[in-house]
Amino acid sequence: MKLSKLLITAATAIGLTASAAAADEMRIALVVKALGIGFFEAAAKGAEEAASELGDVKIIYTGPTETTAEGQIEVINALIAQNVDAIAVSANDTDALVPTLKKAMQRGITVISWDSGVAPEGRSVHLNPSSNPLIGNMIIKLAADNMPDGGDVAVLSATTTSTNQNIWIDEMKKVMPDYPGINLVTTVYGDDLADKSYREATGLLQTYPDLKAIIAPTSVGIVAAAQAVADAGKIGQVNVTGLGLPSEMAGAVESGASESFAIWNPIDLGYSAAMIAYHLAKGDAEATAGAEIPMGRMGALTLDDNLEGAMADPFVYDKSNIEEFKSIF
Amino acid sequence: MSLSDTARTQGATPATQRRDPRQIPDRLTTRGQRVLKSWEALLLLVGIAIFVANCFASPYFLSPWSLSDATFNFTEKAMIAFAMALLIISGEIDLSVAAIIALASTAMGAAATAGFGTPVLVGIGLGTGLLCGAFNGVLVTRLGLPSIVVTIGTMSLFRGLSYIVLGDGAYRGYPDGFAFFGQGYVFWVVSFEFVLFAVLAVIFTVLLHKTNFGRAVFSVGNNATAALFSGIRVPRVKMILFLLTGLMSGVAAICLTSRLGSTRPSIGLGMELEVVTMVVLGGVSILGGSGSIPGIVIAAFVLGLLTFGLGLLNVPGIVISIFTGALLIGVIALPRLIAKGRR
Numbered sequence: 221m222k223l224s225k226l227l228i229t230a231a232t233a234i235g236l237t238a239s240a241a242a243a244d245e246m247r248i249a250l251v252v253k254a255l256g257i258g259f260f261e262a263a264a265k266g267a268e269e270a271a272s273e274l275g276d277v278k279i280i281y282t283g284p285t286e287t288t289a290e291g292q293i294e295v296i297n298a299l300i301a302q303n304v305d306a307i308a309v310s311a312n313d314t315d316a317l318v319p320t321l322k323k324a325m326q327r328g329i330t331v332i333s334w335d336s337g338v339a340p341e342g343r344s345v346h347l348n349p350s351s352n353p354l355i356g357n358m359i360i361k362l363a364a365d366n367m368p369d370g371g372d373v374a375v376l377s378a379t380t381t382s383t384n385q386n387i388w389i390d391e392m393k394k395v396m397p398d399y400p401g402i403n404l405v406t407t408v409y410g411d412d413l414a415d416k417s418y419r420e421a422t423g424l425l426q427t428y429p430d431l432k433a434i435i436a437p438t439s440v441g442i443v444a445a446a447q448a449v450a451d452a453g454k455i456g457q458v459n460v461t462g463l464g465l466p467s468e469m470a471g472a473v474e475s476g477a478s479e480s481f482a483i484w485n486p487i488d489l490g491y492s493a494a495m496i497a498y499h500l501a502k503g504d505a506e507a508t509a510g511a512e513i514p515m516g517r518m519g520a521l522t523l524d525d526n527l528e529g530a531m532a533d534p535f536v537y538d539k540s541n542i543e544e545f546k547s548i549f
Numbered sequence: 550m551s552l553s554d555t556a557r558t559q560g561a562t563p564a565t566q567r568r569d570p571r572q573i574p575d576r577l578t579t580r581g582q583r584v585l586k587s588w589e590a591l592l593l594l595v596g597i598a599i600f601v602a603n604c605f606a607s608p609y610f611l612s613p614w615s616l617s618d619a620t621f622n623f624t625e626k627a628m629i630a631f632a633m634a635l636l637i638i639s640g641e642i643d644l645s646v647a648a649i650i651a652l653a654s655t656a657m658g659a660a661a662t663a664g665f666g667t668p669v670l671v672g673i674g675l676g677t678g679l680l681c682g683a684f685n686g687v688l689v690t691r692l693g694l695p696s697i698v699v700t701i702g703t704m705s706l707f708r709g710l711s712y713i714v715l716g717d718g719a720y721r722g723y724p725d726g727f728a729f730f731g732q733g734y735v736f737w738v739v740s741f742e743f744v745l746f747a748v749l750a751v752i753f754t755v756l757l758h759k760t761n762f763g764r765a766v767f768s769v770g771n772n773a774t775a776a777l778f779s780g781i782r783v784p785r786v787k788m789i790l791f792l793l794t795g796l797m798s799g800v801a802a803i804c805l806t807s808r809l810g811s812t813r814p815s816i817g818l819g820m821e822l823e824v825v826t827m828v829v830l831g832g833v834s835i836l837g838g839s840g841s842i843p844g845i846v847i848a849a850f851v852l853g854l855l856t857f858g859l860g861l862l863n864v865p866g867i868v869i870s871i872f873t874g875a876l877l878i879g880v881i882a883l884p885r886l887i888a889k890g891r892r
Binding site: 255281285289300303314315316380 | 607618712732805808809815818819820856857860865867870
């Protein structure tokens with residue numbers, strides 16, 4: 221009994237000193253879909269860059285092992301308990317995080333979502349890396365640019381519940397009439413797992429022998445698809461494009477399995493998310509429709525009626541610039 | 550005339566009993582020694598060590614709200630683990646529990662969208678769980694199929710059904726009252742889920758350790774043939790256990806759905822292995838025949854405190870799972886290593 225009292229007192233004492241030391245430092249948590257994904261590691265780099273620019277900011281980079289909503293909730297609960305100043309989350313599920321994030325906001329924590337959004341009631345601001353129509357247009361344009369005679373294309377997506385991919389594919393379908401002769405045959409799902417994506421891509425090559433392009437709007441799927449095309453000996457016949465990371469796609473671009481692909485700069489994205497979270501938590505920017513939130517070197521984010529904003533246009537990578545970017549992220 | 554009767558006639562004091570040359574002790578160690586050497590004691594020690602370490606490692610750990618939030622990491626899994634423990638003790642296993650959650654949640658979502666109120670939703674959640682459990686149970690007990698094969702199959706089947714219904718959509722329209730199960734508090738920081746967990750722990754402890762049914766579960770797991778010849782209806786016992794596991798998955802589905810406030814077919818993905826981990830860590834033999842509910846309760850706390858404590862330190866999730874794996878192997882291997890060392 222005495223021992224436990226002693227321990228509690230000791231722990232409280234440690235707690236008091238620790239919180240006193242941390243009081244003048246703003247803690248921003250960057251919560252990602254899952255750790256160990258190149259894209260998010262690059263975003264964390266960007267957030268660190270913002271932190272060193274701002275000075276009095278500490279970035280907590282965290283996320284679950286698997287891309288599940290339940291895992292993210294456990295992580296967010298731990299962050300709420302630490303009483304961080306802001307949480308910037310790339311959500312695994314639009315709705316399931318809402319009750320937990322509401323709780324965070326009730327306890328005075330600034331919550332924003334970035335990359336993959338949360339329903340409006342669960343966050344103050346959402347930062348889109350780019351605008352969805354532009355991405356949807358970009359992925360089909362990249363495929364069409366290398367298909368002068370038209371032909372069949374197929375989509376290899378992440379999971380059926382991935383918010384981002386579903387929106388982009390919808391936007392892509394909307395602009396399909398602008399690309400006459402291009403025919404979308406099917407959409408398959410690789411669940412953002414390398415082996416499953418590879419099997420799905422191989423399946424596509426076998427089912428549709430006349431396929432001219434595979435569009436994979438996911439960094440895991442595009443690498444697997446490029447590998448499947450190379451292994452099937454169909455380089456030059458089937459072009460793999462979509463959204464990917466330069467470091468992971470350099471080989472595919474060099475071998476010709478992929479002519480070009482696009483991605484926004486995740487470093488810029490993490491940087492902007494940290495900047496926005498900082499200004500909102502500090503109270504020198506407000507989350508209202510039409511407001512402009514400063515994002516340091518990235519300019520300012522203009523919020524629409526849903527309190528969302530787009531950071532920048534997606535950027536195209538091909539043989540001309542892949543060497544330069546593959547070492548960055 | 551039995552041994553004890555003669556002892557009583559010769560003299561009532563324990564001292565004379567002990568001197569009786571015909572006295573044979575029914576156990577070699579005292580009750581206290583057995584408890585101290587038990588799996589539960591070892592696990593409790595590990596749990597206390599983790600708690601104390603957490604207190605020192607993070608200044609945020611010892612706050613009532615933190616601890617309350619931490620309980621959500623294990624309550625739903627533990628509810629299923631209680632029933633799973635009984636099932637594994639009886640020599641069977643159910644790997645479809647997480648998929649049952651998905652299907653039950655989908656059924657509740659569909660009913661909520663159709664405008665039904667909270668009581669109906671609860672009924673549908675429990676009912677779906679029971680039906681899924683019955684399906685598993687019939688395949689195992691009537692057709693004599695191995696439960697691991699059956700439930701790997703139904704794991705895909707149940708979740709597959711929910712993917713067919715929902716696709717990439719989600720059910721969101723749950724009535725306000727429904728939020729209480731996963732987000733409500735009974736008083737102060739004590740959540741409804743935690744109270745339910747505690748009540749179920751008591752019910753399952755009594756069921757396994759104090760009833761004839763509990764004894765039947767152990768004997769079925771130790772030797773099904775011997776149990777059959779002792780007059781235990783083995784298939785019936787197993788059927789009840791599959792129903793119970795399905796029902797508890799339904800309960801967990803209600804809590805989890807209420808906590809998330811929405812349903813997607815990926816709900817609870819991978820939870821079956823976390824439940825089995827909890828059961829094995831709780832000291833249940835994976836081969837059946839032994840185990841206890843208090844062990845599961847302690848294991849739930851150990852796992853919950855470990856993941857929450859490491860989360861507070863912002864340890865990456867990948868490292869947390871390494872810790873969990875190491876803990877599981879360590880706690881299981883330690884007693885065997887000690888036993889080997891003595892020999």
